[in-house]
Amino acid sequence: MAAVLSEKVQLQLKAGEFTDKADATPVTIADYGAQALVIWSLRRSLPDATFSVVAEEDAGDLREPGGEEMAARITELVNAVLSVEAGAPALSSEEVLDLIDLGDSAGGSQGRHWVLDPIDGTRGFVGMRQYAVCLALLDAGQVVVGVLGCPNLPMEPITDADAAAGAAERVGQAGVGALFSATLGGGAFVGPLKEGGQPLQRLALEDSADFGEARFMESYESKQSDHSFAGRLAAVVGVTRPPLRVDSAAKYGALARGDAAMNLRFPHAGYRDKIWDHAAGALIAAEAGAVISDVGGKPLDFGNGRWLDMDRGIVTAPPALHAALLAAIQDLAPAS
Ligand SMILES: Nc1ncnc2c1ncn2[C@@H]1O[C@H](COP(=O)(O)O)[C@@H](OP(=O)(O)O)[C@H]1O
Numbered sequence: 053m054a055a056v057l058s059e060k061v062q063l064q065l066k067a068g069e070f071t072d073k074a075d076a077t078p079v080t081i082a083d084y085g086a087q088a089l090v091i092w093s094l095r096r097s098l099p100d101a102t103f104s105v106v107a108e109e110d111a112g113d114l115r116e117p118g119g120e121e122m123a124a125r126i127t128e129l130v131n132a133v134l135s136v137e138a139g140a141p142a143l144s145s146e147e148v149l150d151l152i153d154l155g156d157s158a159g160g161s162q163g164r165h166w167v168l169d170p171i172d173g174t175r176g177f178v179g180m181r182q183y184a185v186c187l188a189l190l191d192a193g194q195v196v197v198g199v200l201g202c203p204n205l206p207m208e209p210i211t212d213a214d215a216a217a218g219a220a221e222r223v224g225q226a227g228v229g230a231l232f233s234a235t236l237g238g239g240a241f242v243g244p245l246k247e248g249g250q251p252l253q254r255l256a257l258e259d260s261a262d263f264g265e266a267r268f269m270e271s272y273e274s275k276q277s278d279h280s281f282a283g284r285l286a287a288v289v290g291v292t293r294p295p296l297r298v299d300s301a302a303k304y305g306a307l308a309r310g311d312a313a314m315n316l317r318f319p320h321a322g323y324r325d326k327i328w329d330h331a332a333g334a335l336i337a338a339e340a341g342a343v344i345s346d347v348g349g350k351p352l353d354f355g356n357g358r359w360l361d362m363d364r365g366i367v368t369a370p371p372a373l374h375a376a377l378l379a380a381i382q383d384l385a386p387a388s
């Protein structure tokens with residue numbers, strides 16, 4: 053349902069339907085609407101469970117004077133999807149805002165928490181490129197379930213042309229839209245996002261020691277990951293192909309199915325990551341056979357609240373390549 057809503061919005065996003073948050077990152081009516089729908093759906097499926105959701109968005113700005121129009125537009129979209137996809141009765145604006153605000157859990161290392169990024173890669177979404185709906189379940193600080201919905205990602209391997217631009221012109225066409233899922237110890241899978249009933253394909257990466265033909269993925273946005281450092285690092289391990297720049301956690305799905313061999317993410321100094329950007333994708337990549345760690349080699353700690361604190365950046369790759377990358381980093385960027 054979140055994918056249906058966001059697809060609809062991406063094709064008709066107008067001025068006034070996105071704003072900048074206090075941290076100067078964008079948020080759109082689709083981020084809010086998708087968050088409300090996923091939380092609505094989890095609550096319907098698990099009416100009796102103690103319910104904790106760590107989600108990116110909150111309805112604070114929508115409750116401010118001047119937010120009514122955006123809140124009304126979000127409610128209209130949510131209700132259109134609920135009616136068609138779930139046959140559910142319409143919600144009031146207040147109910148939609150309350151659903152969004154259920155995502156305010158602090159998470160942590162005890163008990164179970166859902167972790168939701170309703171639209172990851174909002175800049176990509178607004179730019180008509182890749183984005184992902186990311187949902188994970190944490191149990192005692194470990195990711196035990198991960199799901200990534202990637203409405204613009206083709207089922208075939210992503211090409212440089214797909215990555216560069218115009219991904220959305222293929223939206224709604226057969227073969228576009230991929231759904232990745234994984235359970236801890238149960239493997240990672242991919243299937244088409246929209247054509248239900250098709251068998252899922254199990255993902256298993258090869259651990260090759262020949263990196264010459266390997267491609268690396270990184271954020272489309274250089275302000276969100278240091279392209280120059282990633283390029284130098286890839287060259288040190290022998291990579292010759294240009295980077296594949298893809299927005300959002302769609303990178304983790306693409307890596308898990310072998311579109312590229314590694315994901316390199318080096319946020320600029322001062323940026324603090326959040327758990328919802330990486331929880332679902334990390335499990336999917338790991339269950340497909342990749343190793344994911346920070347630059348110091350430590351596994352990512354999703355049980356430490358909403359923030360994801362780490363050493364310098366995130367490296368994801370099959371074991372031999374991961375080890376080579378970490379060794380190369382020690383020379384390029386020694387720990388301070
Ligand atoms: N200055 C920055 N440095 C690093 N990451 C940033 C950033 N500003 C935003 N981000 C994060 O990068 C995510 C997108 O990842 P990518 O760069 O791989 O497309 C954003 O998720 P949202 O779009 O959900 O806010 C946001 O959490």
Ligand SMILES: [Mg+2]
Pocket residue numbers: 077078079108174
């Ligand atoms: Mg955001």
Ligand SMILES: [Mg+2]
Pocket residue numbers: 169171172173328329
């Ligand atoms: Mg995100």
Ligand SMILES: [Mg+2]
Pocket residue numbers: 083108169170171172173174
């Ligand atoms: Mg987001």
